Amino acid sequence: MLIRTLPATLLASTVLTTSAFAQEAELIIESWRNDDLAIWQDQIIPAFQAQHPDIKVKFTPSAPAEYNAVLNSKLDAGSAGDIITCRPFDASLALYDNGHLTDLSDLEGMSNFSDVAKSGWSSDDGSATYCVPMASVVHGFIYNKDAFEELGLEEPETVDEFFAVLDAIKEDGGYIPMAMGTNDQWEAATMGYNNIGPNYWKGEEGRNALIAGEQKLTDEQWIAPFRQLARWGEYLGDGFEAQTYPDSQNIFTLGRAAIYPAGSWEVSGFNNLVDFEMGAFPPPVPAEGDTCYISDHTDIGIGMNAATDNPEAAKTFLNWVASPEFATIFANALPGFFPLSSGEVTVEDPLAQEFLSWREECESTIRSTYQILSRGTPNLENDTWNASAAVIKGTETPEDAAQRLQDGLAKWYAPQQ
Structure with missing residues (x-):
């Protein structure tokens, strides 16, 4: 009798122990x-x-x-x-x-x-x-719909339309055209270079070609985003050089700027801070009819x-x-x-949902510096921060910035040597 009940006792003990565990x-x-x-x-x-x-x-x-x-x-x-x-x-x-x-x-x-x-x-x-x-997260531009309606502006689809919108906002004088600073540097690369860049280097095509050593950062499609960034400085408001990331967020959410170069990660935070309606548009393409590319990182x-x-x-x-x-x-x-x-x-x-809808309209890619290319010294991601900020401030030309990044990458990355 004892022999028969012992396994049952042990089983019960095991079940209790397992349950407790x-x-x-x-x-x-x-x-x-x-x-x-x-x-x-x-x-x-x-x-x-x-x-x-x-x-x-x-x-x-x-x-x-x-x-x-x-x-x-x-x-x-x-x-x-x-x-x-x-x-x-x-x-x-x-x-x-x-x-x-x-x-x-x-x-x-x-x-x-x-x-x-x-x-x-x-x-x-x-x-x-x-x-x-x-x-x-998806990159693009968030804008103040009230400001656009007040000034009679529409979402730009091409780079020329983008700068025409910025010029109109600047000429009116009621809003800073765009809220972004260069003090923290990473925004200049993340919401600047890697936001607009995929439309020039054709997303994954260019990114993978760079990894393979088939394209260089001194090729025109990689310099072109810097050429656009070099024009941004005149639209960022006084003192943008010392403006931090939180400063830029505040300037936009307080209604002082009309456009905010952005990532979709801002949506939930901005929703709780603004008292105006927001819209978003993807990075404008270089010319009408071009395929659009988004950083869907x-x-x-x-x-x-x-x-x-x-x-x-x-x-x-x-x-x-x-x-x-x-x-x-x-x-x-x-x-x-x-x-x-x-x-x-x-x-x-x-x-x-507006950001998400661009997946149906545009080709998706990821940030150009994140896979493989920032493993060595100098670090391409960190150098792209610095170069993007310098180009916007006008302290480095697009060509010099691209050459510096290429030289740094070639120091340690064999496919670029």
């Missing part, structure tokens, strides 16, 4: 998106835990500028969270190469993403994908710390992140961050 499973998420804390706490995590009450989740972000250093320090110390929010391309590839991120290629939810969507978090040969793609993914004590719980969470349910919650909680999954998602915010 499952209830105690807790996942810590590392992220740089500290602005999103309330969204994770109030919307995303409750939706997940409604289906998986045995897995507790905590979102613990760091300041964006400090994230890489903080995360690397935690990983080296063995104190990092179970889930790692992934920046695209080289920063996360380095984490994978150093054994900090797990290959998720076999994760069931990965079937919801195309190779292009996964490219920001895959090895160079595409054999491993180590982060679930969460969202991309893979921006954020999420992966698993290879050292996690809760791998199964982490995979359960990541599979859910790959689902249409998460995509819908995320897209509407953070309008302007667009899902990369193949499932259909309805975006309710009209300004975010």
